[in-house]
Amino acid sequence: MGSLEHANWFMRILFLSLCAIIVAGVLLAQRGREMFIRRIPGLTAIEEAVGRATEMGRPIFFSPGLDSINIVTLQALAILSYIVRLAAAQATRIIVGLRSPIVYPVAEESVREAYDAVGRPENFRPDDIRFISDEQFAYALGAVGIISREEVATNFLFGAFYAEALILTENGRALGALQVAGCPEPTQIPFFIATCDYVVIGDEYYAASAYLTREPTLTGSLVGQDICKAIVIAIIALGVGLATVFAPEKNFLLTWLGGGG
């Protein structure tokens, strides 16, 4: 009771059900079940943004955020590889600026593969995948330097961003770049909204790769996620109901979730 060091039975069952629903969504979609995804405005802008760079004949800058290898960064790399394919098909240069040494090889591999996939391996320039600095603000200054020296036409920021985000986007805006940004954590979203042309908010970030690629695995997962969110809402509704009727110490749901200690 009141401890979250290890799971209890309620948590095990809940966690397994959530996992099972998502995996079931994936498997159903892989078997060819049609799945609907609604339009996500920030993401439809990606093609337009890449097209703009092509028209202007200037490069694209992409930042996969500041985190090391974790779930947020892996999602950013998935979006990166989609954008690289678009850009590579239009022979537009894309510069990736990195903060984590561990992400560096993974990003390089993703980009190289994307060039291979569209049959333009000769256009891949390893120099354009750049480790800038592992220091947050050195990274920001370095990225601003690249954005202005390379006269970047389009600026993509997808990943985990912190305070440095506004340094990147405000300078990018002053230099006239079209900017599309997405970050799951809410902290930097207000600044993205104030300075970028399109912003991907919260969970839309995780829906991104599904929406962009329409890959059945991902759309299926997205449908599973929606069901999971409905379950979370149901739990909250039940909890609110119980809290309204009972005193906190009688609210068994609270205890099951490890609270009320």
Add this chain to the structure above:
Amino acid sequence: MWFSRLLQRLFPPAPTPAALYLYLALAVVGSIVIIVALHRLLGPRGRRWLIAFVTFIAGLFFGLEYFYPVHGDPAKNFLTDWIEPVSVMLTVVGAFTVGLGIYSLLQVHGRNLAQRRPGWHNSLAFFLATFAMLVFGMWEHYLHLPQPPPEVVPWPKGIYEILFNGLFAPLQAATFSLLAFYIASAAYRAFRVRTGEAALMMAAAFIVMIGQVPVGAWLTSFIPADSPAAFFRLEMLGEWVLRWLNTPAQRGIIFGIAVGALAMSLRIWLSLERGTFFSEQS
């Protein structure tokens, strides 16, 4: 802890310095043999299977420790004691990737310098700064100065201090503080009542901004603090917006993220993820 006993049993420390170097050499040779053998023996399918297996085991280890039933006090299961040493090992292994990033930097700036590209003197400054910090940072470390350091410090330490406290730290702080200007100009530009959404954003920003500073408290100080209307004192209103309007909206986002990240984790863990990096080809 039976884990460390097991480790001692399996990998006993070398008895003498000479034996240590022998063991090290043997371990290196052995590892290379294993890696070469893996490379030779495994076909594309085998490799893919191995990668998926390693990913699965790593995720299973950390996940199972949380979900597997525990007993005793402190409550633990058969994996609990492994968490700490495995985590340390992963940290150490991860630390060796530093070279990758540094290599990328040296490559870009080295080429600028070698080919005298425009701005090569900046690349020179980069090299000097890197080298100076590396040399004096290490030097300072191995001076093994007593703590607190003496009044008159040896010159390598002095140079290190100039590099760190005179350049590195102020550059960091100054860059961060640029945000004061950027946020002011972003606020001025973005907060226009063009759309309903922008107007809502502006109103909330206004209340919070003014409620936070002494001048806000002063503006509405005519409302008695213990009356029902105290809610409308700017500092109270600001806190209410943050706690009762901002909090639930953030939580709404957070629950969405939680599920999204869970799905992403699952797909990676089970090697279900698709997209360039995770595609079938090798």
Add this chain to the structure above:
Amino acid sequence: MNPDLYILWAAAIATLGVYTILYRENPISRLFEHIFVGLSAGYLIVATWTLNLEGKWWNPMIHDKKWYWIFAPIVGALFYFIYSRRLGWLARLIMGLFFGTAAGTFFRQFFPIYSPQIYACFKPLDYQAGMGLQGVIFELVLHNWIFVIILLTVMSYFFFSIPHEGRFGRNLGRSAVLGRWFLMIAFGAMFGNTVMARISLFIGRMQFLLKDWLGSLLPWLAGRGI
């Protein structure tokens, strides 16, 4: 040697050098950008060694003769095969290890992080005896009710696989619009809250420039109690 005076001047010049970027990106800001990146690259190596590898890896391996630590750099070296087309899969092997760890760590943190957030939403919505009209408005409606309403509408915005048509879908769509409005209020609040932090940082820098640096030249400034 006493480095204090050099530190003071170096810091002042570096600060002003960075501030030139406010006009626009220029040769001075570019120089300091490169110095900054260089210093942090050097420091990254120093810190990786002195704060991590020396104590966690080198000393146990060499001094405690735990020779098995040699496996750490060998495994770490697999990352470097990323540059090889033929051996690239070995890098993927080790990346797989880290991907798996990232996933597993998230599984571990799922309940410790989110569980309290969920049960903190369990707000009673009913009238408690002795609340009075004031209590109903200020404690019930403006706190708990609005909390639950905002939470649910915001969550409804993040449903992607349900079309906003049909009876249920249209209502979901309306709720999502409302949710988006609440999101904007939250973002505005966060923006307003951040202004203070950012300005604090600039004030800190100005305190340094005016008091510590210029104050060392002009006694009048030092006496201003900045």
Add this chain to the structure above:
Amino acid sequence: MSAPQPTTLSDRIQQIPRHYVYLLLAGVVVWQLLFPIRLPITPSVPTRGVYDAVAAVPDDKLIIITTDWDASTQAETGPQTQAVIHACFQNHKKFVIMNLQPPMGVKLAQDLAQEAAAEYGAVYGVDYANWGYKYGYENVLMAMAKNIPNAIGDDFYGKPVGELPLMQGVEDIHAIGLVVIVTGLSAMTEMWVGLIQGPYNTPLAAAYTAVMAPIYYPYLDSDQLKGMLVGAKGAAELEAMVDRPGKAVAIMNVQSWAHVLIIALILLGNLGYLFARGRGGERQP
């Protein structure tokens, strides 16, 4: 993207060049630093929570102050750390400083602690200590929960922490009565909550830069955090509570007038916009 040349007054106040905005801001800050107009300060509920959490720690338990900050956020986190240290000393609580990232924080905090210790006649190793910078994030916390002397190893001065007088009897996380996180970094709180507060019910309080604070109001609401210092405001309030008005109080004063400037600018921009729209002269954005 250059905007069309402003011609009318309403256009002009809608499009003040960014350089003028920068200059105005710098001007207001310098003016208020040199010739301050001071206003009174009253502690808020989250700030009082931090003070009460410190005061409520049992005498046989330690307080950990994690100083996960560096020069970049020093203007806020420095005074916060200092005020928390004063609160500890004034309540006769033993505390240790440690940090997980960035390494600089622990040194800066040590300077603050030494300065305060001299004032109260406190002794290093007996009344307070510094565990130093520990690399490894969650790994350190997971290890620390089980065995503190092992996980921490050496203190700031390179001495095994087990040898410090105040560490006698300190074995695992149960010897800790409160953790105060002072940080400018996200993710630190999640780590402490996920690995320490959740599992072991160790009380937690925090001091954040103002930017991070809104994210963590939910934690305050769910009682995962006992209290919270919000940026320089929180620091100024705690400085007032421990009767040591310092840098943060001065900052808050400048802050007031900078906010007034920004609000004035926003109002001006909107006035221009409304005028222009009233004339029907709105340009497509």
